[in-house]
Amino acid sequence: MKKIRVVIAKPGLDGHDRGAKVIARALRDAGMEVIYTGLRQTPEQIVAAALQEDADVIGLSILSGAHNSICPRLMDLLREKGLQDVLVVLGGIIPDADLPALKAMGVAAVFRPGTSMQDIVDFITGRLGSGAPLDTKAASTSDR
Amino acid sequence: MKAVPPTISRRHIEGVHTPESIPKFDYGRELGDPGTYPYTRGIHPSGYRGKLWTMRQFAGFGTPEDTNRRYRELLAAGATGLSVAFDLPTLMGRDPDHPLSLGEIGKCGCNVTSLADMEALFDGIALGDVTTSMTINSPAPMMFAMYLVLAERNSVDWSTVAGTIQNDILKEFIAQKEYIYPPRPSMRLITDVFAFSAAHVPRWNTISVSGYHIREAGATAAQELAFTLRNGIEYVQAGVDAGLDVDAFVPRMSFFFNAHSDFFEEIAKYRAARRIWARVMRERFGAKDERSLKLRFHSQTAGVSLTAQQPMNNVARTALQALAAVLGGTNSLHTCSFDEALALPAAEPATLALRTQQIIAHETGLARAVDPFGGSYFVERLTRDLEAEAEQYFQTIDAMGGMVAAIERGFPQREIAESAYRFQQDVDSKRRVVVGVNEFVSEREGNVPILRIDEIAAQRQLAGVERLRRTRNKVVVARALDKLRKAASGTENTMPALLDAVRAYATVGEMCDALRDVWGEYQEQAII
Numbered sequence: 001m002k003k004i005r006v007v008i009a010k011p012g013l014d015g016h017d018r019g020a021k022v023i024a025r026a027l028r029d030a031g032m033e034v035i036y037t038g039l040r041q042t043p044e045q046i047v048a049a050a051l052q053e054d055a056d057v058i059g060l061s062i063l064s065g066a067h068n069s070i071c072p073r074l075m076d077l078l079r080e081k082g083l084q085d086v087l088v089v090l091g092g093i094i095p096d097a098d099l100p101a102l103k104a105m106g107v108a109a110v111f112r113p114g115t116s117m118q119d120i121v122d123f124i125t126g127r128l129g130s131g132a133p134l135d136t137k138a139a140s141t142s143d144r
Numbered sequence: 145m146k147a148v149p150p151t152i153s154r155r156h157i158e159g160v161h162t163p164e165s166i167p168k169f170d171y172g173r174e175l176g177d178p179g180t181y182p183y184t185r186g187i188h189p190s191g192y193r194g195k196l197w198t199m200r201q202f203a204g205f206g207t208p209e210d211t212n213r214r215y216r217e218l219l220a221a222g223a224t225g226l227s228v229a230f231d232l233p234t235l236m237g238r239d240p241d242h243p244l245s246l247g248e249i250g251k252c253g254c255n256v257t258s259l260a261d262m263e264a265l266f267d268g269i270a271l272g273d274v275t276t277s278m279t280i281n282s283p284a285p286m287m288f289a290m291y292l293v294l295a296e297r298n299s300v301d302w303s304t305v306a307g308t309i310q311n312d313i314l315k316e317f318i319a320q321k322e323y324i325y326p327p328r329p330s331m332r333l334i335t336d337v338f339a340f341s342a343a344h345v346p347r348w349n350t351i352s353v354s355g356y357h358i359r360e361a362g363a364t365a366a367q368e369l370a371f372t373l374r375n376g377i378e379y380v381q382a383g384v385d386a387g388l389d390v391d392a393f394v395p396r397m398s399f400f401f402n403a404h405s406d407f408f409e410e411i412a413k414y415r416a417a418r419r420i421w422a423r424v425m426r427e428r429f430g431a432k433d434e435r436s437l438k439l440r441f442h443s444q445t446a447g448v449s450l451t452a453q454q455p456m457n458n459v460a461r462t463a464l465q466a467l468a469a470v471l472g473g474t475n476s477l478h479t480c481s482f483d484e485a486l487a488l489p490a491a492e493p494a495t496l497a498l499r500t501q502q503i504i505a506h507e508t509g510l511a512r513a514v515d516p517f518g519g520s521y522f523v524e525r526l527t528r529d530l531e532a533e534a535e536q537y538f539q540t541i542d543a544m545g546g547m548v549a550a551i552e553r554g555f556p557q558r559e560i561a562e563s564a565y566r567f568q569q570d571v572d573s574k575r576r577v578v579v580g581v582n583e584f585v586s587e588r589e590g591n592v593p594i595l596r597i598d599e600i601a602a603q604r605q606l607a608g609v610e611r612l613r614r615t616r617n618k619v620v621v622a623r624a625l626d627k628l629r630k631a632a633s634g635t636e637n638t639m640p641a642l643l644d645a646v647r648a649y650a651t652v653g654e655m656c657d658a659l660r661d662v663w664g665e666y667q668e669q670a671i672i
Binding site: 008012013014015016017018021022024025026028034036037038039040042064065066067068069070073093095096097112113114116117118 | 232233235236238243244245246247248251252316320321322323360361362448451452453485486487488561564565568569571572578581582591594596597667668670671672
């Protein structure tokens with residue numbers, strides 16, 4: 001079976017990459033092909049990486065509060081490039097109040113502090129394995 | 145019997161400690177009285193009896209005006225020092241109108257773009273009476289220059305200005321990743337500050353060598369201790385190589401450690417830090433001035449230990465961590481707010497965090513006896529163990545050719561990433577219990593109102609920089625920036641050129657760009 005290809009990206013100016021690196025390693029240990037973009041990637045660079053790497057998943061790590069500016073731009077660019085099938089998941093410090101808008105723009109799941117690595121692996125394999133349509137259940141199961 | 149889990153740093157601890165745990169224990173050589181070499185028991189003979197630690201709460205958000213209001217609240221509530229949190233554009237030397245500043249203005253801290261913002265930030269606060277710490281690294285010399293020009297305009301003599309700039313670039317390469325220039329020119333900026341301060345701003349702490357971020361990135365206690373002190377050694381060596389006398393600049397170096405959850409390991413870490421530093425300064429660098437031997441440090445409770453689940457639990461975590469810092473003899477302390485796993489601290493949690501320190505200081509009686517764990521078989525053993533582990537790392541890093549060389553090889557970065565991953569595996573497998581996260585989970589958690597930074601802050605800062613560019617004297621700015629490029633290209637100290645650029649209202653982004661023109665930017669080899 002083809003390996004799931006994941007681009008892990010740190011958009012914005014923040015350099016706190018502990019979470020991004022831990023998740024990258026967990027996904028790799030779970031048998032996925034992980035490409036880590038490194039720090040300070042613009043939405044344009046992340047979409048270009050996803051295109052070039054033929055990514056199935058983009059995992060964003062944002063702790064700075066810039067998600068409301070970065071995510072809409074990224075989702076627009078994905079649609080422009082015809083990459084709307086790429087599963088976009090977000091990890092970081094994301095207030096409750098921002099979840100509905102993120103879902104509405106197509107972010108498949110938001111993983112907040114305290115989420116286990118296994119939950120993230122299960123979510124991605126479950127979603128890509130089953131090919132189920134996007135729903136809002138992911139956030140409620142992954143919030144804790 | 146159920147196995148006792150190791151410490152957060154994966155250290156296995158014996159249940160009972162006896163004199164045999166510390167063979168050949170020598171009070172005079174290992175401890176000495178408080179205030180005497182090697183300062184294991186503290187740098188003051190009377191501990192906190194003469195003077196409590198400084199209660200310095202790190203704060204900053206939105207515009208300088210927003211943050212100024214919070215400072216006045218904190219000072220009114222009894223805080224005894226200020227500590228500026230800058231936003232990411234400021235930390236990365238980008239103006240608000242740079243594309244990478246999108247969505248980041250005023251979010252993680254206060255936006256400070258030019259001297260005009262610095263004026264607003266400290267409006268109504270007497271710079272001669274309060275000490276200010278600024279958490280800034282790559283643009284540290286620029287912020288230092290702004291603070292000095294502000295003092296100058298308020299007729300406060302530089303000889304009386306006291307405070308701290310973090311100015312610790314090595315831990316940025318290792319852990320927090322807010323670097324701009326490559327390591328070697330970055331080190332030169334730091335030695336420029338050392339030299340300038342020694343001559344003109346004698347009470348300023350020119351650097352705060354920080355283990356905090358290294359620990360937050362996932363390091364163990366021993367790694368935090370080792371990498372921080374080894375960074376300190378690298379800075380001292382750089383100063384010496386730049387022609388400075390050790391005792392002319394080392395007394396103004398300060399340190400910054402994490403106060404994490406494993407109580408005794410933390411206390412031992414602080415004690416080991418003081419002992420190692422005193423010995424290294426005397427034996428490796430031949431320091432004579434007692435002040436060069438005394439390690440002074442700030443500490444901050446572990447943000448990374450705070451949970452988004454059941455956030456009120458964080459009040460207890462923070463109090464216990466603060467206790468360890470005080471028992472370890474911290475000189476200054478920040479206590480985290482319970483809402484920090486959710487957002488920047490709101491006003492009420494920030495006050496509660498300060499109150500936690502005040503309760504420790506005034507109600508527990510902890511401040512009465514100096515180094516109360518001194519002589520404990522267990523704590524002395526732990527202190528020895530941590531010291532030995534740090535020295536092991538020193539040898540490895542020395543063999544690589546020093547810390548800059550080790551960073552270029554990715555050594556500390558890899559060690560930390562490894563520890564971070566192991567910790568997460570322990571949490572996932574419940575080998576390590578995190579209350580409210582993987583055990584004792586509750587369905588109803590109660591909503592905590594969080595601080596939200598609205599986009600008005602960004603709009604104000606954008607309008608401010610636009611107005612500034614229109615109204616200042618462009619010719620004077622351009623001339624000052626040229627002078628800065630010239631200083632950076634040669635060997636003269638960059639501080640005088642920076643001061644002139646600040647006086648001309650050059651922005652942080654413009655000053656950082658001038659140096660980017662000369663030195664380029666650092667790109668890290670990402671390691672996972």
